Amino acid sequence: MPALLCLCLLQSPVQAREPDLLVGEEINETCAGCHGEYGEGGKQGAYPRIAGMPSAFLERQLHLFRDRKRPNLAMVEYVDERQMPDEDIQDIAAYLAGIELPTRLAPVDENAPGFDALARLEEAKRVLQIPRVEGDFDAGRKLYRRECASCHGADGMGDTADAVPMLAGQYTNYLKRQVTKYLDGVRIHDPSAPEDRLLAEFTEAELHDIFAYLSILDD
Ligand code: HEC
Ligand code: HEC
Structure with missing residues (x-):
């Protein structure tokens, strides 16, 4: 059907690329060593939380790191041009933006039938509550x-x-x-x-x- 084909060709260049969340999840395995499995950060902020941030903000930071406009010695080798094409930046940013970190663990009855200790443990790993800093x-x-x-x-x-x-x-x-x-x-x-x-x-x-x-x- 030549008419249809023609339409597709006309449309393809203007279509924005959809981020691939599965690829994002895969890339996150290299980030997790420092930023945590769920992007929750760690070492009292030596590694920032990156989960749940606007994906456009994450993308901008990754481009800045890659272009050496925001210095980050720790991350240099991970965001190198060869390792991190634009598509990867888009995918990991979208994946991280979609992670929600609860601030507390919902109470459950651990003795109730069907209590899943492993799922509970995984849930607990995602909880992030910033320690209270004294001040006015x-x-x-x-x-x-x-x-x-x-x-x-x-x-x-x-x-x-x-x-x-x-x-x-x-x-x-x-x-x-x-x-x-x-x-x-x-x-x-x-x-x-x-x-x-x-x-x-x-x-x-x-x-x-x-x-x-x-x-x-x-x-
Ligand atoms: C070897 C450790 C390490 C690895 C691996 C790493 N990072 Fe980082 N990242 C850091 C450190 C340290 C900072 C904080 C730099 C600073 O203080 O400016 C940072 C900062 C960031 C920031 C800025 C956050 C903000 O709020 O300003 C983003 C976004 C980020 N990393 C994303 C990633 C992604 C995505 C990956 C995986 C592709 C990754 N990082 C891998 C150590 C790491
Ligand atoms: C005009 C809008 C604007 C106002 C007002 C503003 N900010 Fe920001 N802030 C931003 C933007 C945009 C960024 C991200 C910039 C970048 O890409 O590094 C940011 C980033 C930050 C960051 C770094 C966060 C991170 O994850 O890397 C800190 C800290 C911060 N702002 C503190 C403040 C404080 C404190 C105030 C009030 C005194 C303030 N900002 C007012 C727009 C604003």
């Missing part, structure tokens, strides 16, 4: 709402459409380390306004209170 929560909440919420969300969970990462649910140590990188110009905070040095407007104590507040949002 009230001051932190006010600052967060006024200065950060418009982009990072009222609940600190980020913004999928605008590729803004969550801050609640991310390790405090990791977030603080990133502030230093933004202030030193190693990372760019707002890609739509690269000259904007938003975080430089706050004292260390103010930023600490913001992160303390964010650390209790998932309690």
